[in-house]
Amino acid sequence: MPEILFREALNQAMVEEMERDPDVFLMGEEVAEYNGAYKVSKGMLEKFGPKRVVDTPIVEAGFTGLGIGAAMMGLRPIVEMMTFNFAILVLDQMINHAAKMYYMTNGQYSCPMVLRGAGGAPGWLGAQHSQSLEAQYAHIPGLKVMMPSTPHDAKGMLKAAIRDDDPVVFIESELMYGWKGEVPSEEYVIPIGEGDIKRQGTDLTLISWSRMIHTCLEAADALAEQGYNVEVVDPRTLRPLDEELLFASVRKTNRVVLVEEGWPFASVGSGIINRVQRECFDWLDAPIEHVASLDTPMPYAPNLEKQVLPDVERVVAACKRAMYVD
Amino acid sequence: MSDTLNTTDLTNEQLVEAYRRMLLIRRVEENAGRAYQMQKFSGFCHLYIGQEAVAVATSTAMRDDDYMMTAYREHGQAMSRGVSADSVMAELLGRKTGSTGGRGGSMHIFDKERNFLGGWGIVGGQIPLATGVAWAIKYREEPKVIVVFFGEGSLHQGVFHESLNLASLWDLPIVYLCENNKYAMGTEMSRISAVSDLRKKAVSYDMEAAQIDGQDFFAAYNGIKEAIDRARNESRPTFLDVRTYRFRGHSMSDPATYRTKDELTEEQERDPLGFLYNALVELGAATEEELEGYDKECKKEAKAALKKAEDAPFPDDDSVLDYIYVNP
Numbered sequence A: 001m002p003e004i005l006f007r008e009a010l011n012q013a014m015v016e017e018m019e020r021d022p023d024v025f026l027m028g029e030e031v032a033e034y035n036g037a038y039k040v041s042k043g044m045l046e047k048f049g050p051k052r053v054v055d056t057p058i059v060e061a062g063f064t065g066l067g068i069g070a071a072m073m074g075l076r077p078i079v080e081m082m083t084f085n086f087a088i089l090v091l092d093q094m095i096n097h098a099a100k101m102y103y104m105t106n107g108q109y110s111c112p113m114v115l116r117g118a119g120g121a122p123g124w125l126g127a128q129h130s131q132s133l134e135a136q137y138a139h140i141p142g143l144k145v146m147m148p149s150t151p152h153d154a155k156g157m158l159k160a161a162i163r164d165d166d167p168v169v170f171i172e173s174e175l176m177y178g179w180k181g182e183v184p185s186e187e188y189v190i191p192i193g194e195g196d197i198k199r200q201g202t203d204l205t206l207i208s209w210s211r212m213i214h215t216c217l218e219a220a221d222a223l224a225e226q227g228y229n230v231e232v233v234d235p236r237t238l239r240p241l242d243e244e245l246l247f248a249s250v251r252k253t254n255r256v257v258l259v260e261e262g263w264p265f266a267s268v269g270s271g272i273i274n275r276v277q278r279e280c281f282d283w284l285d286a287p288i289e290h291v292a293s294l295d296t297p298m299p300y301a302p303n304l305e306k307q308v309l310p311d312v313e314r315v316v317a318a319c320k321r322a323m324y325v326d
Numbered sequence B: 001m002s003d004t005l006n007t008t009d010l011t012n013e014q015l016v017e018a019y020r021r022m023l024l025i026r027r028v029e030e031n032a033g034r035a036y037q038m039q040k041f042s043g044f045c046h047l048y049i050g051q052e053a054v055a056v057a058t059s060t061a062m063r064d065d066d067y068m069m070t071a072y073r074e075h076g077q078a079m080s081r082g083v084s085a086d087s088v089m090a091e092l093l094g095r096k097t098g099s100t101g102g103r104g105g106s107m108h109i110f111d112k113e114r115n116f117l118g119g120w121g122i123v124g125g126q127i128p129l130a131t132g133v134a135w136a137i138k139y140r141e142e143p144k145v146i147v148v149f150f151g152e153g154s155l156h157q158g159v160f161h162e163s164l165n166l167a168s169l170w171d172l173p174i175v176y177l178c179e180n181n182k183y184a185m186g187t188e189m190s191r192i193s194a195v196s197d198l199r200k201k202a203v204s205y206d207m208e209a210a211q212i213d214g215q216d217f218f219a220a221y222n223g224i225k226e227a228i229d230r231a232r233n234e235s236r237p238t239f240l241d242v243r244t245y246r247f248r249g250h251s252m253s254d255p256a257t258y259r260t261k262d263e264l265t266e267e268q269e270r271d272p273l274g275f276l277y278n279a280l281v282e283l284g285a286a287t288e289e290e291l292e293g294y295d296k297e298c299k300k301e302a303k304a305a306l307k308k309a310e311d312a313p314f315p316d317d318d319s320v321l322d323y324i325y326v327n328p
């Protein structure tokens, strides 16, 4: 299998979908002539021309709303956020408009669009550019939320997002754009709402997504050296959640650690923990551990930033607490 | 005399039809107000009384397959597109037979069959959406246009300015129609806008703009038609400051104490219905008896719509989770 970069996998997904459906177009800041702030859309302007790969002024709410209106007409816009920190400006458009379209119109209009771009803390960027804001969207009925953790998943999931008839928020870890992974050359699609076991295990279930999956896998390796066999489960889609996959893993291992890059309070993780404890209470042998970012705006200095983000050490410690082996 | 009165390209029949449409809107809204006071429904209810000529002139200037989008003061605009009194009234009462099956409500009327795109409740929020509809029209190279309505209270939202810039930059077939009824809730225009000539808002986007008397049906039709033609023929956007007035409060809970009785009386002397009534008589397009006859019909239709709505069922209890996702 060829190894390609995360950004290349995303690029392939968009290119393939634009080739198969003339209603798909890409719009955002610097997506065309500059080839994307993170080069995700590299070469797409050349391939599809300025009608379908569209540079915009810096008006996130304006062009996201434009995308929603175009989607209302049956087009399939991919609206790129340079990063999701700037998508805070589009929450009104996404929550009050896109998410309500199908319901409020009694099924007369829908909103087949993708809002995608970079999320998470890339390092050295300080408080306004280092946020994991998936909870803002996962909270909202009417939206779907996807966060891939590998190039393979990124490609298959983005294709599904583009084909879907509902508004999908697709958050890509900014740090991972340059990471490599195997991606099959033949076409595939990963359905929305389908999670994946990233590592099989029996002693404990680590639930996480996006870049934190890799922190979890490293933690699982470290624990394996100490004789513990940890399972790593990646829901991939946060809304709708693959509850069956999560619950089955928990019922097998009886212990859970949830790891996320977002803040701990009112987070996606706390929502998942609530579901697991309700549905798997009789199977749990220990309280669910929750590893999240420290509850603070992101500091700039690397020594402070390191403290804020979940890391392998914190994940290993949480696993040990959940296994009562501290 | 009568030759110079009608400055439009409309026939007498079309003018009479427009008058009937305006009359129906007025009578349905009056009924809605009464039904609200009788507590047949609740929530927010924003009446269109006083502004009828704007919507009807617009719809008269539009083609059937053009699009209209608007905010929450939309009962009249929906009816101007041909959405029935029955369907509007049923929606106000939250009934299954309403235009959005009781899911949308007073502020969220949509009708896909008539390209009526709502019915949105966040001030200014629909403006970029409409810009996207214009984008889609252009993308598909269709000979259509969209007219988007909003109040003058929306003019200072960021998305308004973002949208105007995009539409001009990309030559989109859209008409930005500001229904300037002088007040955003209780706030008079001069207290919120640094300029009183609203056409200036469009200047920095290099967009054509016009100020139009929305109470004079002929002026309203001509001004709006020109903008629609520009969108269709040149794919260029226009900003319109349409001067109008709402005779009722902002919503049913607003006694409108921020304006004087004299001001209201003065504005009511320019009632768009009275204006067109007099013109039709003067033009010989209809007799007073005929016009009174239409009024009786509209009153009957409005009353019947309310009765039908009251008799209609609420949406099924087990439908509460329907239409959240197309692909659940």
Ligand SMILES: Cc1ncc(C[n+]2csc(CCOP(=O)(O)OP(=O)(O)O)c2C)c(N)n1
Pocket (backbone or CB within 6 Å): B073, B121, B122, B123, B124, B150, B151, B152, B153, B154, B155, B181, B183, B184, B185, B250
């Ligand atoms: C973003 C937002 N802020 C505040 C409100 C509450 N609100 C509803 S209508 C309104 C006044 C708007 O006035 P205008 O745009 O002139 O329209 P009109 O009601 O006169 O038709 C306000 C403040 C809202 N719906 N949305």
